[in-house]
Amino acid sequence: MNQPGPQITAAEVLSRAAKLGNVDAHGPVTIRDGSHAIFELPNGIVARIGEPHSYRAAQRELSISQWLNRNGITTVRAVNSIPQPTVVDERPVTWWTLIPDHRPSTPEELGTMLRQLHALTPPTEFQLPSYAPFDRLPERIESATTIEEADRSWLLEQYARLRQQYDELDDPSPPCVIHGDAWQGNLVVPHSGDPTVLDLDKVSLGWREWDLVQLAVDHTDFRRITAGQYQSFVDAYGGYDVTLWPGYRVLADIQELRWVGFALGRSDTRQAAAIEAEHRIACLRGLVPKPWTWRAL
Numbered sequence: 001m002n003q004p005g006p007q008i009t010a011a012e013v014l015s016r017a018a019k020l021g022n023v024d025a026h027g028p029v030t031i032r033d034g035s036h037a038i039f040e041l042p043n044g045i046v047a048r049i050g051e052p053h054s055y056r057a058a059q060r061e062l063s064i065s066q067w068l069n070r071n072g073i074t075t076v077r078a079v080n081s082i083p084q085p086t087v088v089d090e091r092p093v094t095w096w097t098l099i100p101d102h103r104p105s106t107p108e109e110l111g112t113m114l115r116q117l118h119a120l121t122p123p124t125e126f127q128l129p130s131y132a133p134f135d136r137l138p139e140r141i142e143s144a145t146t147i148e149e150a151d152r153s154w155l156l157e158q159y160a161r162l163r164q165q166y167d168e169l170d171d172p173s174p175p176c177v178i179h180g181d182a183w184q185g186n187l188v189v190p191h192s193g194d195p196t197v198l199d200l201d202k203v204s205l206g207w208r209e210w211d212l213v214q215l216a217v218d219h220t221d222f223r224r225i226t227a228g229q230y231q232s233f234v235d236a237y238g239g240y241d242v243t244l245w246p247g248y249r250v251l252a253d254i255q256e257l258r259w260v261g262f263a264l265g266r267s268d269t270r271q272a273a274a275i276e277a278e279h280r281i282a283c284l285r286g287l288v289p290k291p292w293t294w295r296a297l
Contacts, residue, residue, distance in 0.1 A: 007052065010033065010039075010049050011028070012089075013037075013049050014028060014037075014047055014049060014093065016088045016089075017047070017087075017088045018047070020083075020088070022082075023041065023045060023047075023082060023095065024042045025041050025047070026042060027042065028041055028047070034262075034266070036048055036050055036051070036199075040098060044097060044098040045079055045095055046076075046097070047093055047094075047095055048093070048096060049091055049093050050091055050092045050094070050201075051091065052090045052091050054091070054092055055087060055090075057092075058084075058092035058093075059085065059092075060126065061094060061200045062078050062084055063126045064123075065200055066078075067126075068203075071120055073113065073117055074193075074194040074196045075197040076097065076196060078097070082095040099188060099198075100190070102190045102196070103188065103189050104184040104185045104187070104188060104189075105184050105195055106184070106229070106232070107215060107229045107236075108232040108233060108235070110182065110183075110236075111232070111235070111237040112195075112237075113195055114179070114208075115237045115238050117178070117211075119176075120177045128177065128205045129204045129205070130175070130205050131180055131205065132204075133210065133255075133258070134166075137257065137261045140261040140264050140265045141261060141264065142156070144264040144267060144268075145267075146268065146277065147264070147267075147277065147278065147281065151281050151285075154281075154285060158257060158284065162250065162253055162257060166250055166251075166254060169250060172247060173207055173209065175206055176205065176207075177203065177204075178203070178204060178206045178208060179200075179211050180201075180203055180204050180206070180211070181202045181214075182212075182214055186198045186199045209245065209247070209251055212237070212240070212242040213242055213251045213255050214255060216230070216241075216243050216248065216252065219243075221252065221256070222290075222292050256283075256284060257284065260281060260284060276294065276297060279294070280294055
């Protein structure tokens with residue numbers, strides 16, 4: 001039986017996809033090297049390389065971008081002159097217009113965008129998936145090779161406990177269109193232009209609280225933003241403070257466990273991620289007092 005060959009690198013995928021799409025990919029600059037590899041290319045083009053076998057998800061991102069822009073929410077725009085998506089080694093490559101000279105949004109700007117997003121009627125021309133807060137989380141914990149077995153056991157117990165608590169929650173709000181990764185870096189503000197939404201791969205149908213909890217924990221657990229900045233977020237959203245909802249701590253704990261899972265998913269190949277995962281686990285286990293400081297990966 002023929003065994004599948006090794007997966008080629010993101011750089012190799014980019015090179016081959018650029019030839020197929022007739023795109024100048026000389027001197028690519030890595031913007032991000034995570035679950036999606038993102039490169040800045042000449043001529044104001046950004047290449048986004050998806051995970052293997054994610055063609056439909058890439059197609060949906062393109063549709064979401066078009067739909068949101070039609071409905072008054074500015075997002076990153078696809079380059080229409082290039083075939084979309086371009087597939088190499090089962091990995092879809094999408095091509096986007098670079099947003100130059102931008103800054104992360106303020107909490108107030110993020111709250112304003114989320115209020116508009118959550119008010120949208122879901123699209124009818126394509127189907128959004130339901131938000132899956134535990135997607136791949138237990139698999140990442142079980143397959144991690146850089147952690148002690150005691151930590152693995154604790155994480156799996158924490159996952160099981162949170163899964164049960166989540167299943168027992170009453171619905172806080174009707175499902176709506178959510179971004180799914182709503183932090184300040186995913187809404188950028190050009191020096192001349194409207195705030196622009198990035199990273200559309202987790203746009204889905206779910207509780208609005210999933211979009212509100214990320215900035216809330218930035219305030220309650222990490223002190224990345226001040227009380228005044230958090231209040232400006234709440235006011236811009238319309239006055240709803242998710243930290244006052246009785247289920248807030250459950251969603252906050254799930255979100256933080258997901259961030260541990262993300263670090264674990266990269267720790268096999270990156271020493272910095274392994275060190276960061278160990279630190280995050282120590283925080284969750286109560287060995288590091290709040291406010292916590294976690295490094296971006």
